[in-house]
Amino acid sequence: MVTRRAYRKWRALVADLPLxxxxxxxxxxxxxxxxxxxxxxxxxxxxxxxxxxxxVWFQLVDRDVILVEENTSAFHRDHIVLHELGHMLCxxxxxxxFGDLTRLLPDLSPDLVRRMLNRTxxxxxxxxxxxxxxxxxxxxxETRAPNAQPGVLGNLAAALGxxxxxx
Ligand SMILES: [Zn+2]
Numbered sequence: 001m002v003t004r005r006a007y008r009k010w011r012a013l014v015a016d017l018p019l020x021x022x023x024x025x026x027x028x029x030x031x032x033x034x035x036x037x038x039x040x041x042x043x044x045x046x047x048x049x050x051x052x053x054x055x056v057w058f059q060l061v062d063r064d065v066i067l068v069e070e071n072t073s074a075f076h077r078d079h080i081v082l083h084e085l086g087h088m089l090c091x092x093x094x095x096x097x098f099g100d101l102t103r104l105l106p107d108l109s110p111d112l113v114r115r116m117l118n119r120t121x122x123x124x125x126x127x128x129x130x131x132x133x134x135x136x137x138x139x140x141x142e143t144r145a146p147n148a149q150p151g152v153l154g155n156l157a158a159a160l161g162x163x164x165x166x167x
Contacts, residue, residue: 014136023141025078039063055080086130
C-alpha cells in the first residue's frame with residue numbers, strides 16, 4: 001500500500017524530473033537517458049512472449065531497454081513506458097542485469113523474453129510505486145500545461161486515501 005511518506009517521496013522525485021514542455025513520452029525518455037548518461041532503447045515485445053505482461057524493463061551493460069506490447073493504443077503504450085520508467089526511477093531491482101546479452105535487438109525471441117520476465121518479478125508494492133510514479137508524471141505534466149485543471153494532484157492523493165493535505 002502507498003503511504004503518505006512514500007507519496008511525498010515519489011512526488012518530489014517526479015517534481016525533479018526534466019519534464020519536456022510540451023510533454024511527450026519519447027522526449028521524456030530522451031531527457032531521462034541524458035540525465036542518467038545511459039541510452040534507453042524502446043522496443044516492442046515479441047508477439048506471444050507473455051499473456052499478462054504489457055511491458056518490461058531490463059538493463060544491459062551500456063543501456064536500458066524497455067519493451068512494450070505492440071497491439072494496444074498509443075495512449076496505453078505511453079502508459080506502459082511511464083510505468084517501466086517508474087520501476088527504473090524507483091531503483092527497483094527486479095532481477096539481474098542482462099549484461100551478457102550484447103546483441104539483443106532485434107533478435108529477441110519470445111522464449112528469451114519469457115525468461116527475462118521471470119527474472120524481473122516485482123513485489124506488489126513495487127508495482128504500485130511504478131504505477132504511482134507513472135500517474136504522477138502524467139499529472140505533473142498536465143498541471144504544467146497552460147489550460148491545466150487545478151487540484152488534480154490533490155484528487156490523486158484523495159484517490160489513494162491520503163487525504164488532501166499533501167498538495
Ligand atoms: Zn511493473
